[in-house]
Amino acid sequence: MKLDLSLTVNGEAVSARIEPRMHLVDFLREVLDLTGSHAGCEHGVCGACSILVNGQMVRGCLMLAVQAEGAEVWTVEGLTETGAIAALQEAFVARNALQCGFCTPGMLVAAATLLKANPTPTREEIREGISGNYCRCTGYHAIIDAIEQAARA
């Protein structure tokens, strides 16, 4: 069984015909070739697949692509292009907040979501804001430093 799907991704209208079992992050990566969003655990635990759907952060692996019918989706590629996360990206580089980079696209989406709701978070609030995103490399402190720096910029 395949279904028609139409949605907006990073500001562009997109249509495709897909199997309902395809989750949204696979659709972005494999059909649209937007490989910035990563698929790690595929059961909601790691946050590497974090994206924005209708302005809200969601797990791309826990939403079926067919559920995004008519939705407005933003991924790290689109957020980069518009400059929406430029200050965060600069701070991540400056503070060595990434090593392998696997977690980074999801971290940036989580950080941008946090700063939108709370532009001057405490370190504790930053920790809570990224608590759903795993990083296996940095030990998190550099990421918290970077988000704090971007918030102060």
Place this chain on the structure above:
Amino acid sequence: MKPAPFAYARASTLAEVFDALETHGDAARLLAGGQSLVAALNLRLASPSLLLDINGVAALRGVTFADGLLRIGALTRHAELGADPLVALHAPLLAQAVPHIAHAAIRNRGTIGGSLALADPAAELPACVLALEAVLVLASRAGERRVAAGDFFQGLYRTALRGDEVLAAVEVPPRAGASCTVQELARRHGDYAIVGLAAQSLGQGVQLAWFGVGAVPLRTPLAEAALAAGDIAGAQAALAGELDPPGDLHGPPALRLHLARVLLGRAAAALKGH
């Protein structure tokens, strides 16, 4: 991993939900927030032949207060529950539970109906509705029936929901002015609790509902009576006879019982400080 193939359909009315459940029986699964079900599909722990998306069913949405009852639609997402002014006023215990549930991205999708229907023994909301003495509204073609929270949770991931029914809403008797607290211990913020407690006091009464201590959320009436009388040590001592927690990879039963006493002490302080 990737899910096995399934057919997908969207329902926009309860009648369409009942039709699908009648036609497909056990082979159909309702999809609400998907924050447990899609994970189970990805892991192939579930392989329904039809996934029926209920997100478009308006009758399952919304929070209202009428005739002295707070009614919370099954599709109310965790994030909405935490931000709703009617919930904050009439059932603050539910609002307080929200920050403990998973992480922001999951709270944006997961629903109260999904959490109650799933009945994970370590989940916050089942214990909260038990503490609130809420009533769950189960809808089927035959109409609605109301089941007390205490009768709804029947075993590990087992509830009073029949195969032809959908959980439509939760009705909460108002608790304006109650002091309440949700206490839990988890390995990391947002993880399911090792032990948790939803506690409320209003007037002379205290309600304590525990999660993570057995197959279903539990009330502890002896500890409640002791705490209502101001006897915190007595309430903590009573737990040994009222809780029989399982041992698992977190530790032996004695550890959970100890942690429960610790949480009870914290809850007593939080309720008093209110």
